[in-house]
Amino acid sequence: MTHNTAPPSDLTFWSFVDYAVQKAERELPSVDAEAMRMVLTLNRATSMVIYDLESSVHRPRGLTWPGFRVIFALWLAGPMEAKTTAEISGMSRAALSALLNTLERDGLIVRERSEHDRRALQLSLTEAGYGAILGGFRAHNRRESAWAEALEPDERHELVRLLNKLMAGSTTARAKFRS
Amino acid sequence: MTHNTAPPSDLTFWSFVDYAVQKAERELPSVDAEAMRMVLTLNRATSMVIYDLESSVHRPRGLTWPGFRVIFALWLAGPMEAKTTAEISGMSRAALSALLNTLERDGLIVRERSEHDRRALQLSLTEAGYGAILGGFRAHNRRESAWAEALEPDERHELVRLLNKLMAGSTTARAKFRS
DNA sequence: CCCAATTGATCAAACCTTTGATGATTCCGA
């Protein structure tokens, strides 16, 4: 990889993946270019979707994306232990702890000590929490629909299948998981 | 959606998407369940991959994931204006500004005023910056390979195609973009 | 029964991100 290559003048968000993969392939013969392309593309597509959902739906309603995920999980699955909430919403216990401070301060959730294990925390939504999710989720799902329309129904299924297969492979890949 | 449903006792990271989609479909007939499943799955798969890359490759080497992305872009495309760096690495100009403070303090990049436009900032890697990326990228790409092995080659291509089609649809979806 | 190991939660420090405001430069039309 040369040190002082000038960037192509038309380098843009859309062209960067192709540019990066081609250049890496050219200059580093040992690189796994297809894997690189897959991870780059996956990362970009997801951050576009999430940024859109967060900035157009949730922030205007006073929720962050992580905050929404937690309220959403509690809405769907009902009151549960904080440990479970952390696991199913894909965050560490420490991150949830910090996030709960905001949600509790805003009156959306309630923290209670569990009865059978006084170390554990029981989480539940307040009425305000239900209110926050009721309006928010419809708008959220409408935007999900708008995104999904880019694909044909069978393409959506195939995308989900491939993503699930990718995740299932994490065991083989010996991936590191959130603790 | 009932208020006090008890969560199934076996609710886990892996079962949550199915559980959420089925329950939402059952209780909210108007929901677009397939769109919901697609976005949930996309989000999970990506955060697993990124978490693994960041925690197993980059943090042990002293880089965060956003830090890696910026160094990576500068390594591939050479010195460029900060505005371009922000765009191709998918972050806002303000976020890059904050990130550059860390990278500059750690001696990985150099900030210089552009000559033809004294508002603009020219970014380039230091020798330490090159050093950081050289070792890091190989380890990074090896983990990308490990993830990619979960799919057959044609499945990888199909996944990339579908993700690109999804992103291309963002115009139709009138998605909100990072400014 | 008791103490060491484990588990659940929080804290602390460092970092990155968002939105909105502020300053400095440059551009462009009257």
Add this chain to the structure above:
DNA sequence: TCGGAATCATCAAAGGTTTGATCAATTGGG
């Protein structure tokens, strides 16, 4: 040419994330 508008970067405040440490409650082997 002059002055308002657009552009580039940074700052400020509020939030969420990470890793590693700390503290309390519970569990289990001797």
